[in-house]
Structure formats: C-alpha cells, structure tokens
Amino acid sequence: MFESRSALDMYRAEAATDGADGRRALRLGEIGGSHLVQLGVYPGGAARVAAAVRPILGEPLPESSVLAVTTSERLIMRIAPDQYWVVGGESALDTRLRSAVPADAGCVTSLDAARTRLLIEGHAARALLARLVAIDLHPTVFPIGSFAQTGIHHVGGLLLKVGEDRYEFFSLRTFAASIWEVLLDAARPFGYEISLLKSA
C-alpha cells in the first residue's frame, strides 16, 4: 500500500494556544478519511442523472444551491446549476455512481485528496470566519446546513455550516497549508486547540 498523506502533515502539529483572555474558544483541525465526488450533468441530461443516482444516494439531488442535503452516510451539495458534490466515507462511491450515470447524460469525477477538509469549531468560530470570509454567517442568513463557495486569503473554497458553532472549509489541497497557517494566525486572539478527526 502506498501511504496516504495529509497536506497538513507538517503543519497541523502546532501546539494549542491560549487566547488573549487565557481561554481557547476554538477547535481547529482536519477531517480526514472522507471521499469527495463531483457529479456533472450535461445539457438535457438532468432527469436521467437524477433518476440514476437516486437509488445510490437515497435522496433526490438537491434543488437548492445554498443548503446541503445531509444523510447519515453522506452530504450532497449542488455547487453549480449542473454540478453536485457528494461527500462520504465510502471509497468506491465514485465507481458506483459512474457505473450508474449514463455516459451521455453526466459524468462522475473523483476529487479524493483534491480538497483538504478543515474544521472550525467553537463559540468564536463565527468571529474567526468574519476575519476570513465575506459571507454573512448570521444564523438567520446562514442556518445549519448552509454552504457557500467563497474564499479565504484569496483562495477559493467551500464553506459549510454543520452545527451551531461548527463549520467546515473545503480548501484546495495545494493551498491547504497556507490556509491553515492563515487560520491559526487569525485564531490567535481567540485561542485554539488542534484536533484531527476521521470522517464518520
């Protein structure tokens, strides 16, 4: 087996740091072990793709492009009118979807390892993110389940709200170390702990 490595192997071992008030209001980390698949739909192929993937996903493809569909096994986000992300722990998901989707209606591409899934959690999470992304995260505007394609430090990524004070940021892998450093720097006044999570 060829060993799988995180883009943050060299960087995430930073020690926990107290905030200005001596507390640690944030938990920052990486969620490993999840798989990411992009589902693309060709013009005229939407109905056939939707029908083909429904038995595998167990849910219809979402119409909303701001709210994710969350099931116990996976997360589905409509990231563009004709593009969806499916995130889950199943390694063969891309193969299963690819075999189901008619080749003239849509395509399935694995983005495994192409994104680094960062965790931002704690009661200062929203305050921290206000320093990094130009998205209104007020609960009435960005409720749990909301996602937005935005950027941190000039680099595009996808921000997802998974809990009241819990967010995930899907960073491009090659920028992940840079984003991580920016994240820790911005988190400095709030204080933070580092955690590494395996995807459920």
Place this chain on the structure above:
Amino acid sequence: MIRGGTRLPSGGRINRARSLSFTFEGRQLTGYEGDTLASALLANGLRLVGRSFKYHRPRGMLAAGVEEANGLLTLGIGAGLTPNVPATSTELCEGLTCQRQNGWPSVEFDLMSITGRLASLFEAGFYYKTFMGPRRGSWMFYERFIRRAAGLGSATHLPDHDRYETCNAFSDVLVIGSGPAGLAAARAAGRSGCRVTLVEQDFLLGGSLLRAPIQSPDEELRRSLEADVGTLPNVEILRRTTAIGIYDGLTAVLVERRDPLRPDPAKGEAREIVITLRTGAIVHAEGAIERPLIFGNNDLPGVMLASAVRTYLNRYALTLGNRILIATNNDSAWATAIDVAATGAHVTLADERSTANAPLHEAARRAGIEVCLSTHLVQARGGRTVRSAQLRIGDAATTRWIDCDLIAMSGGWSPTVHLTSHTGVRPVHDAGIGAMVPGPWPTGVIGAGAVLGTGSHGDLLSDGHTAGTTAARWAGALGDTGEPQGTHQNWTTGWAKAVQNRARAGSKAFVDFQNDVTTDDLALAHEEGYESLEHLKRYTTLGMGTDQGKTSNAAAAQLMAELRGIDPAVTGSTTYRPPYTPVSVGALAGRSIGEHFRPTRRTPMHDWHLANGATMIEAGPWLRPYFYAWAGASAASAYVPEMTMVRTGVGISDISSLGKIEVQGPDAAEFLDRIYVNNFASLPVGKARYGVMLNDDGIVLDDGTTARFSEFTYFMTTTTAQAGEVMSRLEFLLQTAWTDLRVQVLSVTDRWAGMSVAGPLSRQALTLALPGIDFSNDALPHMGICEHAIEGTLVRVLRLSFSGELAYEVYVPADRGIAIWETILEQAAPLGIRPYGLEALASLRIEKGHVAGLELDHRTTLEDLGLAKLASRKKAFVGRELKERAELKSPDRWSLVGLECLDGDARLRGGAILFSKEDAIQGHGRGYITSVTWSTVLKKTIALALYSGGLRHEGEEIVCAYPLRNEQVRARIVSPMFIDPSGERLHV
C-alpha cells in the same frame, strides 16, 4: 509655560476615580479616564501644541474633535511611533507617550519660526516659482531641504510590531453617527427588528449632546437614548469606530481603534481593525462641523472654536480662560458664552448680527455677559497665546481693543457631507447656511439631523426616527418602530450665512490652519488665474493634509466665489474621497503581511523536497524545487549535474504544478477541436497529443498535452502559469458561447501529483518501481498513455517528453504523491536516479527548443513560435480568423530562433537586446533573448530568442547587447532545436 486650562473640582464626563498617567516630552503627567489627550494636555496647562506647517507659527488646539487642524502630535516611540495624530480625537490611556512636532530645536523655542517673518517670500506656489531652476532637475536638490523645513511629524522606518486585522460584517441598517438624530434612527430601526449597526468615532455616544452640561435636559436625553438603544439586542454599537468610506452596493469601510484597550500583539490583539460592512440601508447622521471666523491672527493659541470651548468645559471640566471673548455670527456660540460665564469668567460676546434671539439675549444678560451686537472681530494679538482682540462695530471707522486670554469663535456650521459624497453624489450649495449639503440620496441611503443643513425638519429626534424607520422598511423589516419620544431642536440655532473675511488689511488671516493658507494666498491664486476650487487646492494645498480641510473648505469656496464675483453654488466643492479621517497603513494591510502577503501553493511532494535538500523557488503562487543539494550548493552549480543525469541516465522531477483539467462528455472531442488549433477528435483512446490554443485575437494563449483516456474522457495539461486562465476560458466558453455542448470541465490540478521520470534509463527505472505496468515500446509507445490501479492506487502514465529524452509523466492521487515518488527513487536507485529541479528542467527544454512561458508571452503567434504547421485548415477554432491579420503575417515579426554564443566564456543574458552586426547599438533592436542556458551537450552557452525575420537569418552572426552591464556578446542564429532534431531519442 502659558496656562492652557484649569480643571474644575467637579463636573465633566470624566472618571476622577481612575487617574491615568502619560508621558509628554519626557514629563510624567496625569489625566482621567474619559479624557482625550487634548483635554489632558490642556488640563496640565499646555497651550502651545505645535508649530504650523509652513511658517512655524505657534499653534494651540483649535477644536475638540476630528476636525482638529493644529493639535497634531507624535504618539509612541521606536517601532510604535505614529506621527500627526490629532490629540483631540485620541482617547487618553495609561502609559501613552507623546511629543510635539515640527519645531527646531524645539516647539517652545523654534528657530524655524523665522519663516513667519519672511512670509512674503513664502506665498502660494512659492516652491514652483522658486525652485524649478536654474536647471532641469534642480528641484531634486532643493527638495530635501524643503522637506526638512516644512511639514509635520516624521514617521519611523522601523517595522511596526502592532497587529492589525481586517474583518467582514453585515447588517440591515447602518447608522453613522450617534448624535440625537443618529441615536433616534438606530432606536427606530432597531425596534423594527432588523439588524442595526451604529457607528460612533468617539468613545462616548451622544455627538453634539456631549457638549451640554451634565446637569441638563440634553444630558438626560442622551442617557435616555443610549439606554433605549442599548437594550435592543439587534443593535450593535461600535464605539471608537469611524466610517472612513462608503462604496458601491451599500458597502461601508469602518476602522475600529483599540489603542485605549491596550492591545497586546503578543496575544494576538489587534490595534486597529478594518471592517468591511455590507448593509441594506444607510442612515447618514454625521452632524456638522463648526467653522472658524476669518480675522487677523486667527491662528493664535487660545483662539478656538466655540463648540470646542463648550466641550472642554462641560465634557472635560476645563476652564480655558478668565477673560473670554466669544465671537460669532450665529446663535450656537451663545450657549458657550452662557456656560463659560457660569464659571465666573469675564465674558464678552461679539455677534456680527444686528439682532439676537430674545431669550438668549436675556439669558446672556442674566449671566453677566457683555453683549456687543453688529460687532465683528478684526484681529487678535499675542505671542504664544492670545492677549487682546480688536473689535469693530458695524462699518464704523473706529475700533476698540479688549484684553482676553481666550477667543471662542463660531462662523456657523458646515454639514459633514464627506461620506454622503463618496459614491459620486456631488453635494449641493445651500446659500442659507453658506455650506454644502448632501446631494440627492441614492437608493437605500437617507440622512437625518444636522448633516441635512436646513433640509432637516428642525426636530432631530423626529428626523432620526423617520430616517431609521424608512431605512428599516427598505431593509424589509416591518416591525413597529414606535414614536420619536420628545423633541430636540438645538441645531436649528447654529446655522449662519457664509463666513466673511473680516481681517484687517495687512494682518495674516488663516483659512486653512493646517496648511498655513491665508486669505492673501487665495487672492494671489485668483490673480494668477486659478478659477477652479480643485486647482486652488493643488496650488495652495488648501484642504489637504490630515484634516482634509474640514474647517476650511466652506470658507475657501465662499472667498473664491467672492473673488470671482460668482455664486458660491458655481464654485462647488472639491471632491470628497475616502478616508474621512486618516487610517494606519498597517490597518489596510491587515494580516496580509510578511509571508502571508499572498497565499503559497505547495505541491504534494513539498514536504519531501524540504526534507531532502531542495532549495525552493517561487513560480507564481507555487513553491517549486529549484535545485537539490546533491548536485551543488547553488542553482548555477547544481543544474549542470542535474541536466547531465537526465541526458545520460535518469532523473525525477516534480511537475505537479502543471494545470490539469478533466474534459468529459459526448461532445468533448468537438469542444477540444474548437479550443485547440490542431485536431483532437481524431486522437485515439490511449494516446496523447501536443496542442496549442489561441486567444480570440489569434495570439497564442497556452500549450500543453491532452490525453484521451476513454471515448468521452480527456485529461488536459496546461502550463503552470496559464492553468487558471485556461480553466476560466473553457468554463466561459461553455457557459456563454457553446451552451449546447454536452461537456463538463473540472480542474483536477489538486487531485493529481505529477512527476516526470526522464532520461535514457527512465523505462528501466519505472519498470523497477512500478512492475505492474508494461513500459515496453510496444505497450507504451511515444505519446502513449495508460491507467492502472496499483495496490489500490490509481496511476496514470503519459509517455511524453519535455527534455527531449525518453520520458514519462506519472500522475497519482495527491495524497499518495510522496509514497510513489519515494518508491521510484528507492526502486530505481541502482540506476542512479535522483531528483532534479526547475533550473535543470528549464535548461533541458531550451536544448530541445520547446517553448515555455517566456516565449508564450501573449504577444507571439503560431508562426512566431514555429508552430504554424500545427493549425488545422479543415476546422474552425478559437482565434482562427484573427490570426490571419496582415500585421500577424509580416515576415519581419520577431520569431523564434536559437542562438549559440561565439565569444567563448562570455555570458548570454536573458533580456539582452539583439542587433545585426551592422546595426548601431541603440533602441529596441531586432529582438531579444527569452531563455538562456549552458548546454551540457554542446558545451557552450545557448539561448532561445525572438528575432525579426526569425530563421530567415539562420547562420548570421548578431550582437547581443545588455546595456545594464554594458556588455556586447556575439552569437550565431541557429535552429532552436539544439539536440536531436529528428526526435530519435523519444522513440527508443
């Protein structure tokens, strides 16, 4: 020292229980919590706070707020030093250090004040008239002396250790200003249920109400409004925060100053935070700024705005004089007179108007104030403080002098229209108040209170309430906003007609205090033909500097209009631009400093490179291995062994930074045919092809290799530099021009780690490392591709070459990059494989004559690069029509050639300008060198170049000139393919 002021034993909005110590020019002084630096200095008796910009005249505080023109100090020491900070808007905090500026050897005893005696020499435009000769460039000589003599404080060159941050915020309604109108607006909007942000630059809420005595109906109103707003959880109150700019889309930029909170950078606490606030509606409630009067020596220390005198008395419990002259043209200064009279001072009130408001007159009489109507101030006298004043009654020839130690002046009020104008709304002139008022409100923007000038309804609470309710409705909030609750009309008393020039002829009367611009300067500028206010500003510097003319613009516009004999409405105003008040550069930079100036992109093998002796180099955002320690200690020494290894054995190089795009769909072949100049529909599955794409204008955009992994799946690679642009272009065309094509494009640059295994032994190396793949010539011929799962890891191999040697590009999932890289190095170690860096990679391609970013410079055509034969004549593709433009077909265009150095050890240099042997070495020449290297094969320096006429001149000797080093080297034009022109090495 001349007494500045005296603290009263009680009163004011200061916390006498909390004493704060600070250092002023080495002396330990104390003030109270709630003081500004200005009030604390005045309380400690300071009156002379600085020397003026040009004439080094003694100056004292003029104001008590952000409009201050004189009281600029240098705060902090060492790396934390900040010059030109208005003491009047600096909140006093423990340990603050400050000093005065622009005096030599000191502000108290300033030898440079001689310039004041020579004032007639330093008229407007003096520098331009005097220092431009005798020769061109003379200014450069004079400049350093002038800069030393004139100016304000000096900045430090030390790096700033403080932390600054930037932040985003959102609200439904933004209210700017917390005076009575702003508070009423915030209360109404807040009651509607929407999200309200109330911004106040001061550390206390209340605006104009803070000028009133603490035992007064105004103070009761202030407390009640603050309590009302404070109980609304949906109203966020930002104190110490200035709205510095308003931008399109209802966006405001705010700066929060946290110095008084003593932020510790070591704990990550920011000194200033720049907040970009996006909102649904804006209520402007910035109020108005009092204007100075114009009379002789109106800049003497002890001449202050009447509102400031009242503020220092009622907010900071300071008396600033015992014999006080109040000079005014409106009602508002009468309140100052009545308040200061109550301290026991002898007060004379000179009002330019012939009648006065009867209740005010009665109140003044009761307070023992000597009231002089139809009386104006002609000039003041004094040295480091004012000592007497000359009054003239009506137009009488006679005048009278009175002794005074403080003059409180009021020339009426100018609405603070700065922010209302930032989005391009020109303010309009209001003759009734001699000032500009906001122009027509854009959608979602409304004003309330004094900022409206006479457009206010008079009752500021009603004004604010209506504006707050309107803004909330715009933002979609429907909740009941209640009633205004009470009235507050003080403001209507402050308006006055424009300020008149009352100065006695021959005396120096200042219009702009900070820039030392006098009425004489305006007259001179007029005589010299400066008609526009914008030109006047640039000629005299009026309205420039840290205060941006907050106290001078209205008077300047009025005086200019009078000089020209036109209506002030025609004179208009200068253009107000952000920032409203000065901002630290550090705050604008935020955390984008040092190594975080921009993001860095690391390849999947980055950590391995660092651990194994690579020196990295920036390539756009990427960090790529430049060279490795095994080959040498510098790029210059390392790249030759690395090249030799690839030419004679095998090496491995990280090419993960190449752009990688998955192109999929039934119409993918058609799509690629339209994008590339050459044919891709005919590319069989299992093969790769080199392709070139053009911009619409027929100029080369990018090149790369695209491989076909299945009927509907292509794997495109682009150059590192153009990856983003190519991806954007593909998406753009699919989303706008070719919406019918059944194609999906997806950037997989981050998905795949890429490595090039190159050299005559590369097949053996990979066979050792990845035994599950058949690398034989039959199974994987030149431009052949394959895809295998090895131990559960997907591996894509493309047999193609950048170096000109037998080579393979190996792509694996990014998380396995290091594992596979290490496997190849370990398994092929018997063959001597080692990594090579970017310098060797680039040099190898020069020997082979492959073009790269230096040649694909967005100016070259297919013909220029020797790639014309690639273009299909049978199909349409982007750029096909415009590449046929006559200009692009000229035979004299600069096109690709190779160069061989003819001067032995001499160096060819990238960027060298090329001339024929007969040419004079001047001008832009006939072309330039794009890429240079030492050829390990030819044992000489070779180069790629663009040369007029290209290979038509093959064999000719030319001159490569490098003027920066005064070098001229001879070279011969040759084919750019220095090695293996027939490509035999690729097919072994």
